[in-house]
Amino acid sequence: MSELGTVTDMASGARGKAARPALWLTVLSLTAFVLLIALGIWQIERRAWKLALIDRVEQRVHAPAQPIPSPASWPAVSAASDEYRHVSLKGRFLHDRETLVQAVTEEGPGFWVLTPLQRDDGTQVLINRGFVPSERRDASTRRDGNPDGRVEIAGLLRITEPNGGFLRNNVPQHNRWYSRDVAAIAAARGLHDVAPFFVDADAGSQSGSGPIGGLTVVSFPNNHLIYALTWFALAFMLAGRIFVTFGGGLFRRKRFVHEQAGGSDAGARRTGSDAGTIVEPT
Incomplete structure (x- = not known):
């Protein structure tokens, strides 16, 4: 094999290796x-x-309000099967055991008012009665909005929110609440036979200067x-x-380069009568 052929093979091999990725x-x-x-x-x-x-x-x-699940079915209540159900229930508010949970709503910053509802069968359900601004957090500023006696509440069933809000944990011992954690609120307020969920009251449940209901945001990005x-x-x-x-x-297409026979290196590359034609890859 001529020296030219050896050099050409080495160059082609180098190009092939360079073209093949690892x-x-x-x-x-x-x-x-x-x-x-x-x-x-x-x-x-x-x-x-x-x-x-x-x-x-x-x-x-948007379905008509139905009675809340019976106590026997409470362990099976879940977000997938029950959250945002339109429900109704009757009982008597325990206003002296209400809990304020920090909130930011379309009405501005303030608090959700969660009040236990004592039912006739002895069970209790936390009702999120709605929103109050910071200046009305004290129950004495809204006494005419706290109904006595038996009431009927309609609203949306919501699943408990354990631990706390975003980067903020509930601190029951200091009465600071950032989420509606049913179990923690029940323990802090000495409640018994409490439903493992709470109910966001409809706007129609509001009375007097009581909390503003019906502010539940139902939105799924x-x-x-x-x-x-x-x-x-x-x-x-x-x-x-x-x-x-x-x-x-x-x-890849091949290009043909024609060198003049009289070129300075043509003699070294000539191998036959058509030595002036060289084939190179593009």
């Missing part, structure tokens, strides 16, 4: 592509779940389609890059 890079790229596609599919599934949830909650909220499109877009961008990096060489 195995770990190939595996990593394909794994990332599969992962991005899986994330997009997962977001599509999450979107279907969220739409079903929104539809289910809308039906519960649904950005899953945007997330899915983002993951799919990233996957196809990566696929394009993979194609260019790993498959582009398959479609």
